[in-house]
Amino acid sequence: MISLPALPILIPFGTASLCLISLKRPRLQRLAAVLGAVAHLICALALLTATCRQGYLVLQAGDWPAPFGISLVADLFSSLMITLAAITGTAITFYALAGIDSGRESFGFYPFLHLLLMGVCGCFLAGDLFNLYVWFEVMLMASFILLALGGERGQLEGGVKYVILNLVASAFFLTALGILYGLVGTLNMADIARHLQTAEQSGLVSALAMLFLVAFGIKAALFPLFSWLPASYHTPPVAVSAVFAGLLTKVGVYALVRAFTLLFIRDISFTHELILVLAAMTMLTGVLGAVCQDGFRRILSFHIISQVGYMIMGLGIFTPLALAGTVFYIVHHIIVKTNLFLVSGVAHKLRSTEDLNRLGGFLSTAPFLSILFLIPALSLAGLPPLSGFWAKFFLIWASFEEKRYLIGALGLLVGALTLISMTKIWLKAFWGTVPAAHPERHAHQKKLPPGKTALFYLPMISLALLTLTIGLWPGLLFELAQQAASQLLDPNRYIQAVLGVTL
Amino acid sequence: MGPFETVAKGKKKAMRSIILSTAARFLMPMILLFSAFLLLRGHNLPGGGFVGGLIAAAAFGLYLLAFDVQETRRLLRIDPRTLVGLGLLVVLGSGLTGWFKGKPFLTALWGRYRLTGFLHIEIGTPLIFDAGIYLVVLGSAMTMLLALAEED
Amino acid sequence: MGYAICSVFLLALLAPGLTRIAKPVSGWLMAALPLTLCVYFLSMLDATAGGLTLQVTWPWLPDLGIRLSFFLDGLSLLFAVLVCGVGAVIMIYSADYLADHKCLGSFFLFLNLFMASMLGLVLADNLITLFVFWELTSLTSFFLIGFDHDRDKARSSALQALLVTGVGGLALLAGLILVGEAAGTLELSELLQSGDLIRQHAWYVPIVLLVATGAFAKSAQFPFHFWLPNAMEAPTPVSAYLHSATMVKAGIYLLLRLSPILGQTALWHGMLETVGGVTMLGSILMAIRQTDMKRLLAYTTISSLGTMVFLIGLDIPLSIAAAISYMLAHVLYKASLFLITGIIDHATGSRDLSALGGLFGKMPVIGLVAILAALSMAGAAPFLGFVGKELFYEVVLMAPRAAPLSILAALLTSIFMVTSAALLTVRPFFGPARSDRLPHGPVATNLWLGPLLLAGAGTLAGVFIGIIDKSLLAPAVSAVQPGHSVKPLALWHGFTPVLAFSILTLASGIAVYFRCDWYRAWTENWSRRHHYGAETCYERLYSGLFTIASRLTLIIQNGRLRNYLLTVFISATVLVSSTLLWNGGIRFPTVWTSVNFGDLILAGIILAAAYVTSRVGHRLVAIVAMGVIGYGIALIFAQLGAPDLAMTQFSIETMTVLLFILIFHRLPLFSRLAPRRAMRFDAVVATAAGLLMTALTLAAVSGPTDKRLADFFAKQSVPAAHGRNIVNTILVDFRALDTLGEIAVLGMAGVGVWALLKLWPKERRKP
């Protein structure tokens, strides 16, 4: 089908429009949201199989030839990311049916969720730098609203920081983009890549690379630009922070990977070395932040940062195995992190608190939830044979292969620290007993809303099964990740696929 | 003190209200016509759906100043948020028409129609696209304005 | 073989259900499979004794050389038999021991998971497969230590064990990856041939250090030993199975397994001897201070593990045989003693040596079994422990390096081991009975059957050492030392120095037993004054980590938006400008567009307005100044051939100013001025950022320009896009996708503003 690459953008767009029209009819809205999410997932899978077969799928929007119109490009990396976005989107849509209050529902939760998905998928597909900016903004706008929707105090305070820092990032992005257009006179990423291979002002190009690094680095929550994330991610309802945790920073990571495998590859000894240093700092500060937190979601939020460090580490090492590790890591992370946030949501629903010092005893009162926590938590900590182990393993192997022992050792150490903070949650909330100081409010467990238990658990179970599957049979995903990495490392194939020219 | 509060207080002063409301009733259709004109000529001269939509919103804004939220809602007939959704659907629909010709998304289709004698009119999906923009801008601006007006 | 492991995993998953259905016989149900497997492995004896190895391979990640592959040779067979055999005994025992526990089902789940992992570990051929099972044993150990998770101590001990073995595991992983990289294969069966390659590799030293760290942490060697006594928080069958018989032996297994690949160097021998020696002596000295039977057993376990490491490290062919037979003896007597401790604990409610006494009359069978096991532990003939200790002495007497020290350490260790054995049997079973610590009733058969079987096996194995040696031990030894013909083992060697040592050991051990309390008091006193050790280090490190982490996080994540923004701006400015300067600076344009007077005025007004916004103290003035900037820019656009842009900028700016005026009175006043120093600092950062942008802009316009896009659009606008306003054709046709996104943003903004204004949290709903 000729327009397959456009569908991951169009389906959420249409879904959101329909939901907006039916804001006052909640049943209709929910139906549209669910159907839209499922359709999105189906077409994402179709896109994935198509890219597996053909390598690249390129759509020239409006039928205008490549450097002039806007290209939507789906390579294997993009389609993997889109598939994950669709999986997350579907899981969250189902979870939200049970977990989102009617107020937020009638004030546009579903349309914003789907517009967020549209923005995210747009970012993954954009083959045009300005178009990427536009999708970034779509995603940001949707996330701003989802973050603030409901108007709780924490949401607003966190929202202020989130909004301002992300807008500054957008300003940097736009600045860099404007200068780049002045330099090469084109916006198509493949075309830019072609021009940059021979561009004269290499100093300026490297400086631009830095500007992009900062702009995308803020969105990806790299050290030292991550402050907006821990300030805000734990404040909105869980369905929202789960989708944020799974997808948003990964869009930044995606943009970094795209930019530093396609556009800025002339001065690798400088740019990628710097990325590696940033990766190390990001891993370490993130995990240290997580270790000292006491809130369920706060710990998880800080972990996002340290995990982003791992993903970027693969980019910095810049070998086929390392990039395959990055791709694998992203896939693993999105599934696991989303799931952990969902678990934290059910925990919150049961006890109305997220403070680990007030939680306890879930192992006896909610044994099934405990298992659902353990799978992603241990996977996050990198214990074999779960998905996180393989993800870390590939990266560490790649770092040793390149004789970068320091970062490899750091990767191992951070894994241990991750284990400490994950066991902290387990020890306090699941194994421990409710502390005597706060028995009255939190000891007795509430019931989940009747008839909705299945909706809460279905997404968590599916995601946990995915984690297990990836962990026990890592071969298939690794194969995909390797192919994606080899595509990423060969920008000429990308250029050829988009522009139809050979270099 | 915001202007809407001023208006609310001013409403008691009948004089001002009469002048403003008369002016609004009179100007309103003119401005709306002008916005439609801007929308249509945008493809060839400065203008377009965006500016047109803004001007249309300004017309309703004027009405809002002269009367009140309920009146404006009644005049608008349709919930502004639905307008946003509709506009987005129009945009989507105009983009999808390319599919019928087996072309990629957003491919423009143009048709040339004879009105009478020598007068021809060219209609294409980009114009529908622009109309969608007009609707979204109008809907969005009105959503904001009405919400802000109700707050004060 | 692979199916054997799978079947245990399957049983683990079924265990909770089975336990619920058939609780009274659940122990036997659980034991059936390990018993069958034990028989299965024993049936392989003939095959492996001939030096044949069996292999099973499934692909897992073939691209990286990772396969789910297993192989069975003498060494893995010995371990597999132990894992299954002791496992079966433990299952039967546990069902009675934990009969009242409400979580018996999940106990069996974890125990079976552990057994499967342990089997996988000892059978694994691929190093990564081995590592996966290695970590799984640590993990199941975590859950089993913390099984009674209501107690704080159980939780913290579980965590400690997990962290120590887990961190060791990470070191091991690093080491294994290096092995794989260096040798080009991860299969043990292939690596066994490439020992020389690795020994000569540049990575040899780090490989040995990393692998040994992993093994030491797992086998509780100094300085990682402290987790094991704390792990006694686990239910007693777990301590018997994991923390004396099998899991802690994983490190020993690994060292044995890898010694053909990594061994035969000074580093290997020196390190293993030192660490093993220090551990065996240090911990046996700690052991006789203990009054809790389980802790005493734990310390003696550490000591025995130390002995095994020491023996593996000795540079003598016979030492491997010594290590293996010492290990077999240890498994049999130690598991038995643990289980007996559990029985005593259950029956009397205490396992404190100073509170127990005179139990022999009440439970003679148990007492007899205990004596059998303890004699083996003490190394008395004709038990298997005797064989192990004889070989120990024999090897030590041949030690090439530091012989006097080795002999002294070996002697002291064995003497105190005798004392410990005496403490464990004489104290609880003999002497005056304590009326408050007497058993409530008869001991269930299922409870005493296990220890009896184990201790009996130890006895029989000692008596029939020839058979055991030929069928079990010798194949294991030859798996480690291929081609070495080791002399057959026997109980009686004639009158040799070793025999003299044995007699000396027994005599002194009993002598020490009578001065035990004096020793205990003395060391209590000493340790009160000297309060440091590996465990203190661990605790300091652990709490230090939290302190550092929270301090660091307080600095980075301090909640002030200004600091966050400063970080962003400073890092951006520094990164970009230093890169620019580093890479040869920037070029300035050579061709300029003319400037007229109007432009100068316009620029002046804009900059002046900008200055006003930053200095003025009145909100409305600042907003108006902002509007002036916007309109000024609109005029610039109009001047420079962009009417559409000017029009949009103009209307948007109007909207913005209106919006500001609608809302600003709800926002706080310019109440607080920042401190002067902060303002000056901000001004510096802002100026730097501004200058950088000026420079970048100039650099961007300096080169030649490519107007392909503009030319294409100009050419195609009328014929192909049917519009004369090129900007508009770009917006609605050439780049319509951008516009689609743009209006999505705008639409969201409208609805978002509405939602934000209208939706209030329940408790703060506006009146």
Next chain:
Amino acid sequence: MEILMALVVGGLYGTGVYLLLRPTPVKVIIGLAILTNAVNLLIFTAARLTRGHPPIVEETLGRPSYPIADPVPQALVLTAIVIAFGVLAFTLVLFRRAAETTEADNLDEMRTTDT
């Protein structure tokens, strides 16, 4: 002209950054607005300036006869302006709600969600 524009860009950028660092909400948002203006002007300038000659084809011609201003940056800036407006409007309301809810009179007091 380029150097003049570059100076204006730099000046606005600097002002934007400075204002963003203030503790008062209104100033921060004004800073944001100025920053987006600066960026728009930067895109416009970086793509080369042409005086007069808007990119509009005269009615009788099929294509522009003279060198025209580059329409691409104009389209980009137009999109960026609109997006920035939407975002700014939302931000403004968000700040208002935050100020009302927290009753804090400056941003340094909004710190409860961190650490």
